[in-house]
Amino acid sequence: MFSPVPHRFRAFISYLMVSCFISTTALQGQILRDSASLNLLKQCVDDIYDFRFDDASYASQKLNKSFPEHPVVYLVNGMITYWKNYPLIPSSLECNSYENDLRSCISLCEESYNQVDYAEYLLANLGARGMLLLFYADNDLSENVFPLAKGTYRYIRQCFDYSSFYYDFYFFTGLYNYYREAYPDTHPVYKILAFLFPKGDREKGLREMQISAQNSIMLKGESYSFLSHIYMHYENNYQQAYDFSKSLYELYPSNLQYLGSYLKNMFLTKKYNEAENIIRSSEGKLMNSYFQAQLTIFNGLLQEKKYHNYALAKKLYTKGISDMAPYGYYGNDYASYAYFGLSRISDIDDDKSGRKAYRKKAIEMTNYKKVNFDD
Template sequence: MFFLLTTTLLLLIPAVKPQGQVLKDTTSVRLISEGIERIYNMDFKEAEIVSAELADRYPGHPVCDLYRGMMIYWEEFPLTASSPGRAKYERILRGCIEKSEPGNYPNGEYSTEYLLANLSARGLLLLFYADNGLSNEVMPLASQTYRPLMRSMKLINECPDFYYFSGVYNYYRDAYPRVRPIYKTVAFLFPQGNMKKGIEQLELCSIKAMALKAEALSMLSWIKMHFETDYAGALPYSKELYERYPSNVLFKSMYIKNLLLLKKYDEAEHVIMGHSPSDTNSYYRAELMFFNGLLQEKKYRNRNAAKNYYKSAIEALVPFEAYGNEFTSYSYFGLSRLTEKDEEKQLKRIYRRKALDLTDFQKITFDD
């Protein structure tokens, strides 16, 4: 759900200069591709060089805003409601939306690329709001996004990358309100989706797309793991993402979690031990406390060590607010499993209730 930006960054080229000249600039395409790879691998020094060159080549173009928004998202990962970069992130992306609204771009000939910019900026904002439980921000923006989204679906035959948009819509329109009932009201504003068709479209995108393969892989991994609890089905996608972007702490943690859900403890531990510079990320370090706790519980049968790791994970995740709920929930499930004495039955129930209250996916408990 979190990589709509790349659509525009690669498909906006050929791009528009202020004079309206269409550029068929393979150098720029290569530049943007390399920049995205740097961002996904958390190499922000090199990514910043690309950002400066983009601003010089395409002053005032939405592609520059999208690239900056993507950099902020990953540099401050996870971007939370209280992150220092939040205001700048929102300002840049809302500015991108304004620049790419019909009537604000220089030539109707370029409406497709500006539509892509518009949708991508909206997607990044919706991602941030949804991940942080900011439903009051999600609902109005989602309803405003319907028309440009429907227009984009008419372009699906022009480029297989557009399968991503239609696939996400078809699946999430029906699946997301089931796990977050607060969004049922806004979902009724949109036509019915088709979850099976959505999966098929995302799979087509993961095979055929030029720009959105990583995004489709990520989405398929998330859907298989969380909505469908098909952990074996998720593994090829999460593994490919990790191998392609080994320094990306989100992709790395998704792969580790996938392995642990499959009880592949040795493989998960091997990945955990494979350090990269981005492993200093404070959120990833908090996730590691949970992962190590689960290994102590399930592989090494060291209950006390596992309890200590789970408690440390819960404490370390506090600064991340709603974004940290997922792994806080897993840690509470762990404490509940390890609290078995008769005199602690009430505490066991408290831990489990906290875990259930924090998670959207109540089948993922690591209990088995």
């Protein structure tokens, strides 16, 4: 039986792979030799992350017309599917096409023996593997994560040979340097396993990711996203996490995942008025049910923390938990925030059994017990 893989370490593996593909802008390759195609690819990636899917699909079609059956096109199509159907869960109708596109990309890359284009194919291969790992890990499909991750490591090691080519690669090296040291520190059970990998440097990793966030062409979003997550969950510096999530939101204001992260950091830094303005401006807009469930939980936090309307907060937390249930493991972190809130309200109501039961449930649902909004 495989054990669950914590959220951002799972995403670390996957985004690591995606970064390898996107960061090849300084290398030679079929698509990347042509400046017009390179600019089209850059715009396509921006369109994907800012949820402009019609524009992204049009760009993908143009790339496919110029470079038919190129693995990069399959990777781009997988990225479009992932974000267009965010959050992608096992019951999603698009899962088959998502997996097929990414496995087609991997197969095309591994069947190519053209040394001139090896870097581009290597990194597209890693990108596709990363997107698959992201999907499997986000949904606690550990039986799929570990075999794929095991076969991917040798490709990751090859990428270190390219770390000096471009600013974007600082994202890759930064993630490795940071998580190689930070993850075993917070999860001691993995310390023995960590000895199998070259040592990292926690501080250097943070500096490298900040270089990527400030200077890279393609990976600013991912760099800001991970910096925000790291400062929130590992460094416990909520103000710094807020600053990075704000930069990310301003870069891709239509991305619902990044908007949720921004709101979370507002509550952690007690910026309740700012959070309320964002919540109110989001209400009534056409958004998916997953983000609507997040908004319900954030509204619960707002009623509890700003207005001290505990009865309404309790109703909102309960509704948020119910609305998040269809998303299973994917929604556990947000459901835990609601359970932590119900525990606090039970304490105010002098309901000791409720306080303990809700808190126990919250702790069971999250890997980051300090992010509970208790303070």
